[in-house]
Amino acid sequence: MQFSKLALFAFVSAVLGQQNVLSVQDYADFQISDGVAGNALAEVAAKFPVEEFRANLAGVSADDLAILKAARQTAENAETDAGGFNEAIEAAGGKNTEEGARLQVGKIKNKVLKLELFSLLLEIEQAQGQDRTEDIADKQKKLANNIKIDEDAAGDASQSVDFQGDSAP
Template identity: 50%
Template sequence: MRFSLALVAAYAAFAQAGVFTKQNYDDISISGGVAGNAQEEALAVFSALDMNNLAAADKDDIDFLKSVNSICNKAEKEAFNTAIDDADGEEADALQRGKIKNKVLKLQATMIRLMIEQAQGEDVSADIAKEQKKLNNNIKQDEEEAGKPSTFLSFDATTK
C-alpha cells in the first residue's frame, strides 16, 4: 500500500511540473528572419502552455516566463542596443527590426505570466493594461516593417 501511495504522489508531482524546459536565449529568440509575424512567432515559443487552462499553470511556468522577460531585456540592452549604435543604414534598420521582435517575445512572455496570475485569482488588471499597450505598440512596429529582414543576434543567457 505504501509503495502505491508513493507512486501516485510522485506521478501527481510530475504531472503538475511546469511545461517549459530550460532553454538558451538563442534557442527561443525570434529576432532573425523577417519582420511582420513577431506575435505569431512569440506565441509559438510558448505553445507548450495550455492557453485555455492558464489556471493550471504552476510556479515553474511563471518562473520560466519571468526569465524569458529577463534574458530578452538583457539581450536588448547588452547586444541589440550596442550593435545598433555601431551600425548604420540598412544594417542598423535590420538590427532594429530584430530588437523589436525580441521586445515582442519579452512582452508576450510578460502578458502570458500576467494572464496566468489573473486566472489564478490575482488582481493584475492594471499591469495587463500597461503591458498590453507596450505589446501592441511593438507588434504594430513589427507589422509596419513586414517582409523586411531582421537580424538575429546571439546572446549568452539561459531561462530558468
C-alpha cells in the same frame, strides 16, 4: 523547516496534477529576431505554448511560470544589457544604416517576445490570485504597438544579436 513559495507552489501543482510543459533553453534557441518582420507574434507562439497556457491560466505549473519569467527577463536583457540590441545598433552606426536597420527590426521582434511573455505572466498571476489588471492593460497596449510596428515592416530583413542568456529560473 522553511519552504520557499516556489517550492510550495511546485508541490501544490504536483498534487493538483499540473504538468510542466517548458524546459530551460538558451536565448539563441528561443529568440525570434532572425529572419524577416511581420509575424513576430506567431513566432513567439511557435517557441512558447502561449495558447495552451491561456486555456488554463490557473493551472500553469510553478516550474513553467519560473521559466517564463526567466525567458521574459532574458529577452529584456537582450534589448538593454551589454551585448544586446541597443549596444549593437549603436555599434552599427545607428538604425539608419543597413545593419542597424536589420538590428532595429530584430529589436522590435524581441520586444514582441518580451511583451507577449510579460502579458502572459501577468495573466497567469491574475488567474492565480494576484491583482494584475492595470499591469496587464499596460503591457498589452505596449505589445499591440510593437506588433503593429512589426507588421508594418513585414518582409524587412531582421537580425538577432549574439546575446548570452537562457530561461533558467
